[in-house]
Amino acid sequence: MYTLENNKLTLSARKYWLNVILVLILIVIEPQTYISYYKLSHFQVIIIELIIVGILFFQKKKLKFNNIQLIMALGFMTILLSNKLLTEDSLAFSMLLAFVIFTMFLFTQMISYDEFISYYTKAMMMLCLYSLISTYTIITFVDFFNGILPSFTHEMLSMRFLDAGLSFIYVPQYGGMQYRNYSVFSEPGVFQFYINIALIFELWFIKDYKHKTLRITILIITLITTFSTAGILVGFLIILAFVIQKKERKVYKGNIRWVVLVLSLISVGCYIWFPKFTFIIDGLFVKLSGGASLNSRAGSFSAYLWAWFEKPIVGWGYEAGVWEGGAKYLSQYTAHNTNTIFTNFAFYGLFYGGMYFILFSKFIFNINAPIYSRILLFLGMMISINNERFIDNGIIFIIIFYTISRPRIKEGKNEFQEND
Secondary structure, three states: OOOHHHHHHHHHHHHHHHHHHHHHHHHHOOOOEHHHHHHOOHHHHHHHHHHHHHHHHHHHOOOOOOHHHHHHHHHHHHHHHHHHHHHOOOHHHHHHHHHHHHHHHHHHHHOOHHHHHHHHHHHHHHHHHHHHHHHHHHHHOHHHHHOOOOEEEEOOOOEEEEEOOOOEEEOOOOOOOOOOOOOOEOOHHHHHHHHHHHHHHHHHHEOOOOOHHHHHHHHHHHHHHHOOHHHHHHHHHHHHHHHHOOOOOHHHHHHHHHHHHHHHHHHHHHHHHOHHHHHHHHHHHHHHOOOHHHHHHHHHHHHHHHHHHHOOOOOOOHHHHHHHHHHHOHHHOOOOOOOOHHHHHHHHHHHHHHHHHHHHHHHHHOOOOOHHHHHHHHHHHHHHHOOOOOOOOHHHHHHHHHHHHOOOOOOOOOOEOOOO
C-alpha cells in the first residue's frame, strides 16, 4: 500500500544509491585509472566532476562553507600558483591540480564525512565484487572473451588488456596468463590503496552490523588478488593494528581472527597444490627481498628526498621536477617515480608538502585506537600512499579536507551506524 512515509523512504534510498554511484564514478575517473588514460580526456573528466558536484548541490540546495576547510583549500591553490610564478614552471598541471583541489573541497561541503565513508565503502564493495567476478571469469575462459571483448595496449609498458568496463584484464601477448586483479586501475599497486582505505573505514569508522565480516572478507580477498606486495603488507598491518587494540570487542576480534585463519589456510593450500599460485607467491617474496619493484619504490623515495633538499622552500615545480629533477636524481635509481609524499615536497616545496603530509597523517592519528595501533596504521598507510605517485588523487584530498575539521575522536565516538 502506498503511503507518504513509504514514498519518503523510497526517495531516501534512491538518493543514497545515487550518491554511492557518484562516488563510484569519482573513483573510476581518478588519474590513475585506465578509464582516465584511454577513455576520457582531461576536459571530459573535469565536466564529469562538475556534474557530480552539481548533482550534490541540487540535493543539498543550500551551501555553507566550512571556513577552516576553505582556508586550507585556498592555501593549497595559492601555493600552487605562487610556485608557478617563482619557478616559471608550466601552468597546465598546476591549474589542473588546483581544479581538483577546489572540486574536492566543494564535494566535502555537500555531504558529511560519515556519509562519504558509507558511500565510499559501498562503492568499493561494488568495484571489488565486479573485479573479482569479471577478472577470474575472463581468465578462466580467456580464449572465448578474447574474441568478443575490446582490447587496448598500454603503450608505456606494451601490455595488452581486455576491457570489461569496470575491470581490465592483462593478457600477455606471447601466451600464458597473469592472475593479478587490476580492476580499473593502471597498477594493482594503485588498487591496493583504495582497498586499504576502505578496510580502515570498515574496521574503525562503521559500527558492527549483520554483513560486516563478509564485507571485510571480500576486501581482504580482493587485496590478496592484486598480488601487490606493498598492499598485502599494509593490509596485514591494518588487521594487526585492529586485532591488538585494547577496546572491548572480543567477539568481533574473534571474527577477524577467523577470517585471517581461513584466508591463511586457503593461501597455504593454493601454494602447495597450484604451481602457478606458487610462482606468484614466490614473486612476492622476491620483491620483499629486494626485487625491481622494491628498488623502484626505494629509489623514488631517495631521489625526491634529495631533490627536495636541493630546493627545500619553493620546490622545482611540476615539469622541472619531472624532467630536470628526474634526470638528476631519479635516473640514478629507476625510470618511474612511485612516491607521493616527497614528490609533493620536491615539486611544490616545504609548505605545500608539509600541509599535505600533516593532514594525511592526521587522518590516521585521529582514529580512536591505542597509540601503538595508530603507529602501525601510520606506517602502513605511508607504505601504501608511497607505492605510487598520487599527488593529483582526488580521494586523498577529500579525506584531507574532512580531516581538517574533524577533531581527535574520543573513546566510543569513532563510529557511526551503517545500514545493510
